[in-house]
Amino acid sequence: MQRLSRSRLLALAAAGVTATGLAACGSDDDTATTGGSGAAATTAGGSSQRVAVTIGDGGCEPATASVRSGAVTFEAKNPSSSQVDEFEVLNEDGIILGEKENLAPGLSGNFSLTLQPGTYVMNCILAANGEDDPHYGKAKLTVTGGSVATPGDADDPALAKAVEQYKAYVERETAELVRGVAPFVAALKGGDLQGAKDQFGPLRMHYERIEPIAESFGDLDPQIDARVNDVADRAQWTGFHRIEQILWTKDTTKGTERYATKLQKDIGALAARVKQVEIQPAQLANGALGLLDEVANSKITGEEDRYSHTDLADFQGNLEGARKAFELLVPALKERGEGELVTTIQARFADVQEGLDAYRRKTPLGFALYDELTDADRKRFSQQIDALAEPLSLVAGKVLH
Known part of the structure; x- marks a missing residue:
């Protein structure tokens, strides 16, 4: 085990979310809306939206974000914080759907998820503190639109x-x-x-x-x-x-x-x-x-x-x-x-x-x-x-x- 709160990759099916490879990135017409200064969301290739998150001493920036249901790539970077080293996305039940760990100052990382409509939480925390970290549960992600198919064909x-x-x-x-x-x-x-x-x-x-x-x-x-x-x-x-x-x-x-x-x-x-x-x-x-x-x-x-x-x-x-x-x-x-x-x-x-x-x-x-x-x-x-x-x-x- 690396951390107290680590990626629960195989809980995704029950949560209606599937982690996908970065090859699923979307078209340049796809956009994601984020709130807060310095926030950014861009897209590239296929149908995946991108949400750019900066982790720092104040937690996640942006504090709110909104995307459409479907494939979403999260890009987290840590410019300089020694108080925060992990980015997580959780569903309403508190299940970690995806995360990037060990983001020491100067490092970045990404992962992709297919998200159904609903409200999610984005955490930027010091992993050693886990749920006791004061930044835990601070940022909100809203997913709009209708239900989408889970990637992968179960009939294959x-x-x-x-x-x-x-x-x-x-x-x-x-x-x-x-x-x-x-x-x-x-x-x-x-x-x-x-x-x-x-x-x-x-x-x-x-x-x-x-x-x-x-x-x-x-x-x-x-x-x-x-x-x-x-x-x-x-x-x-x-x-x-x-x-x-x-x-x-x-x-x-x-x-x-x-x-x-x-x-x-x-x-x-x-x-x-x-x-x-x-x-x-x-x-x-x-x-x-x-x-x-x-x-x-x-x-x-x-x-x-x-x-x-x-x-x-x-x-x-x-x-x-x-x-x-x-x-x-x-x-x-x-x-x-x-x-x-x-x-x-x-x-x-x-x-x-x-x-x-x-x-x-x-x-x-x-x-x-x-x-x-x-x-x-x-x-x-x-x-x-x-x-x-x-x-x-x-x-x-x-x-x-």
């Missing part, structure tokens, strides 16, 4: 099969998570320190493979996977990383018992919710890209598993989850004449995997500890991930048009 056999297979994959991984947490909890409660440490990384890999789904359930994800800097009140910190901190810094299982009980309960709740989730084709592509963001912004820095240094197993889990989602979309991509794009992405997945394979070890974790990575390794991995993310970011737009 290739896409329908991809969605069906991906949901089955997520359910299998969640079932493995449920099975694996039982002996982990038993080791914690039984005082088996080494046994608990040996199980920690391998168990988390199941969670890392399905993070886009897990993140769609906003209350469960922080309870299961928050890091200490993701929670405003440390007394409320629970989950994997709370247990990790005790195991490795105190070198004991004592004090983990109540967190173990809650972790098992939360994972059980996750498994129940996964069976009810609805998935749209675009969410496979955007979920894959989100998993690579996890690697680029968290795993590669060593801050995710900062006590155990088991980050490379998380890295592998994210990579496998991203590759699975992409591979299920390959038939649809090939039907659309995108064989060259498929070949490029597959080769770049292989490059990242080859680099990671060099750090496999015959240990319970299966990988070296993060400490073995050199600066050159981190630089190479970052470059390979960036090279993979570039063509992968095109997939959603390709399969939906």
Whole structure:
């Protein structure tokens, strides 16, 4: 987990919103209306409107915006603020439909959504503060017009099969998570320190493979996977990383018992919710890209598993989850004449995997500890991930048009 409030990409179907690739951008005749000084909205290519948002110490600028229903691309930039680093769009139920994280001063980012008529919220916040941030819920987005079709044709056999297979994959991984947490909890409660440490990384890999789904359930994800800097009140910190901190810094299982009980309960709740989730084709592509963001912004820095240094197993889990989602979309991509794009992405997945394979070890974790990575390794991995993310970011737009 990167943040307390992260993108819930796979909640979009239930909310009537689908994340789409930037290839869906619209014609120059499309316009969006924004309010507030310095606000701007422009368009480019297809039927997507653009809303430009500046994040700063005062929150979002503009404070109000209006667009027509349909495809909307949000472009967020942070000129200089160190108090705000994340832009989010939420529906009326408080579900995060899309966001851009890690917007340090001088950085910008974008994402696209298909929005139905209604009222939405735009937040520009310091992600570490989450809903406690004073800017939370300050900006208003109004979507006018009539209902629009959700991108992606559910009757497309290739896409329908991809969605069906991906949901089955997520359910299998969640079932493995449920099975694996039982002996982990038993080791914690039984005082088996080494046994608990040996199980920690391998168990988390199941969670890392399905993070886009897990993140769609906003209350469960922080309870299961928050890091200490993701929670405003440390007394409320629970989950994997709370247990990790005790195991490795105190070198004991004592004090983990109540967190173990809650972790098992939360994972059980996750498994129940996964069976009810609805998935749209675009969410496979955007979920894959989100998993690579996890690697680029968290795993590669060593801050995710900062006590155990088991980050490379998380890295592998994210990579496998991203590759699975992409591979299920390959038939649809090939039907659309995108064989060259498929070949490029597959080769770049292989490059990242080859680099990671060099750090496999015959240990319970299966990988070296993060400490073995050199600066050159981190630089190479970052470059390979960036090279993979570039063509992968095109997939959603390709399969939906």
